[in-house]
Amino acid sequence: xxxxxxxxxxxxxxxxxxxxxxxxxxxxxxxxxxxxxxxxxxxxxxxxxxxxxxxxxxxxxxxxxxxxxxxxxxxxxxxxxxxxxxxxxxxxxxxxxxxxxxxxxxxxxxxxxxxxxxxxxxxxxxxxxxxxxxxxxxxxxxxxxxxxxxxxxxxxxxxxxxxxxxxxxxxxxxxxxxxxxxxxxxxxxxxxxxxxxxxxxxxxxxxxxxxxxxxxxxxxxxxxxxxxxxxxxxxxxxxxxxxxxxxxxxxxxxxxxxxxxxxxxxxxxxxxxxxxxxxxxxxxxxxxxxxxxxxxxxxxxxxxxxxxxxxxxxxxxxxxxxxxxxxxxxxxxxxxxxxxxxxxxxxxxxxxxxxxxxxxxxxxxxxxxxxxxxxxxxxxxxxxxxxxxxxxxxxxxxxxxxxxxxxxxxxxxxxxxxxxxxxxxxxxxxxxxxxxxxxxxxxxxxxxxxxxx
Numbered sequence: 001x002x003x004x005x006x007x008x009x010x011x012x013x014x015x016x017x018x019x020x021x022x023x024x025x026x027x028x029x030x031x032x033x034x035x036x037x038x039x040x041x042x043x044x045x046x047x048x049x050x051x052x053x054x055x056x057x058x059x060x061x062x063x064x065x066x067x068x069x070x071x072x073x074x075x076x077x078x079x080x081x082x083x084x085x086x087x088x089x090x091x092x093x094x095x096x097x098x099x100x101x102x103x104x105x106x107x108x109x110x111x112x113x114x115x116x117x118x119x120x121x122x123x124x125x126x127x128x129x130x131x132x133x134x135x136x137x138x139x140x141x142x143x144x145x146x147x148x149x150x151x152x153x154x155x156x157x158x159x160x161x162x163x164x165x166x167x168x169x170x171x172x173x174x175x176x177x178x179x180x181x182x183x184x185x186x187x188x189x190x191x192x193x194x195x196x197x198x199x200x201x202x203x204x205x206x207x208x209x210x211x212x213x214x215x216x217x218x219x220x221x222x223x224x225x226x227x228x229x230x231x232x233x234x235x236x237x238x239x240x241x242x243x244x245x246x247x248x249x250x251x252x253x254x255x256x257x258x259x260x261x262x263x264x265x266x267x268x269x270x271x272x273x274x275x276x277x278x279x280x281x282x283x284x285x286x287x288x289x290x291x292x293x294x295x296x297x298x299x300x301x302x303x304x305x306x307x308x309x310x311x312x313x314x315x316x317x318x319x320x321x322x323x324x325x326x327x328x329x330x331x332x333x334x335x336x337x338x339x340x341x342x343x344x345x346x347x348x349x350x351x352x353x354x355x356x357x358x359x360x361x362x363x364x365x366x367x368x369x370x371x372x373x374x375x376x377x378x379x380x381x382x383x384x385x386x387x388x389x390x391x392x393x394x395x396x397x398x399x400x401x402x403x404x405x406x407x408x409x410x411x412x413x414x415x416x417x418x419x420x421x422x423x424x425x426x427x428x429x430x431x432x433x434x435x436x437x438x439x440x441x442x443x444x445x446x447x448x449x450x451x452x453x
Contacts, residue, residue: 056083131177162302165349184228210259236276
């Protein structure tokens with residue numbers, strides 16, 4: 001459960017405290033200790049520190065002065081004060097000076113780690129109005145968000161890739177919210193959820209009588225977006241015929257409603273996303289190369305949750321806090337549960353984790369979730385990891401992950417009976433995507449294909 005990309009600076013002039021605190025934090029964070037408050041302030045000013053944990057009573061400078069000098073230098077990094085000599089007035093003064101949190105000794109180890117993670121998550125740059133909150137402490141994910149923020153200032157098209165549930169839609173909304181188009185509509189089209197026979201009408205609109213069932217004129221998504229942003233989610237599911245029409249819009253900005261000869265002009269920016277490998281799709285002839293190059297001006301690859309292990313505790317805390325109003329007491333997670341969650345490969349990524357936290361917030365009556373509260377597939381995956389039943393240590397990662405995926409999706413199918421839509425909801429993915437996944441895993445004989453909708 002490491003968050004090795006974040007550097008915690010611990011400041012105190014007592015070596016015993018520095019040693020004990022460093023031993024506690026190093027399994028979770030990169031930790032630097034400093035017995036000189038003056039030197040600690042200089043280190044903070046160098047920009048290599050993500051959070052300062054300082055005590056109050058020190059000979060060279062007290063903790064208040066440490067906070068004052070850090071804030072006086074214009075640094076926004078979070079500061080937590082911990083002391084055994086404080087009182088209510090000390091907490092008020094520390095907060096007034098700019099401390100993010102204040103803790104009295106003795107502090108429970110898990111409480112300290114949780115407070116540090118919460119402060120780190122809250123220290124992300126404040127989003128613009130309407131921008132979604134993306135909780136991360138992962139260096140790779142932060143690079144993606146930094147690039148997204150830079151490209152937001154331009155009108156370049158963006159292709160966001162990554163597995164289902166990683167947060168591609170949130171990244172797209174963030175780009176829109178940081179752009180000059182933020183006051184215009186953000187219009188989302190899920191290309192995987194719309195039947196092929198209706199997707200052209202969905203994108204471009206139709207005239208009354210254009211086809212059977214077209215009883216009135218309909219405005220399409222490009223027209224709705226105006227000068228805003230059109231987000232084409234799961235663009236890899238678009239059929240070849242529609243690919244050609246979309247390419248024409250990207251080349252000329254022109255389109256027509258179905259059943260109309262009138263040419264309309266699109267001023268919208270296009271952001272697309274997919275969980276498919278479009279380079280492979282182009283090579284296989286399933287996706288047009290010219291459309292791919294039109295869309296792929298700037299590419300952003302969102303990493304899967306299994307590669308962002310340090311984000312799991314942050315996201316658990318974030319989702320639990322968001323659901324706290326529904327409960328009589330806040331939901332906590334035992335160290336054993338957090339350990340299991342960090343070992344889980346999360347095929348459904350952040351969306352799967354969010355649904356798990358929501359499930360636990362409903363079923364756990366006490367204040368803490370334990371291993372017995374976890375779903376069967378999570379308990380089983382842990383048992384398999386202990387006994388080697390899910391694949392011996394000699395198996396490759398891909399082999400072990402494939403074995404887990406089969407067991408996971410088979411468990412969902414068994415839990416939902418013949419109801420494919422219910423199984424897809426449990427997984428947190430679209431029904432058609434769920435069907436393709438179980439088919440690719442060789443489980444299709446036990447499922448029914450989803451009907452067009």
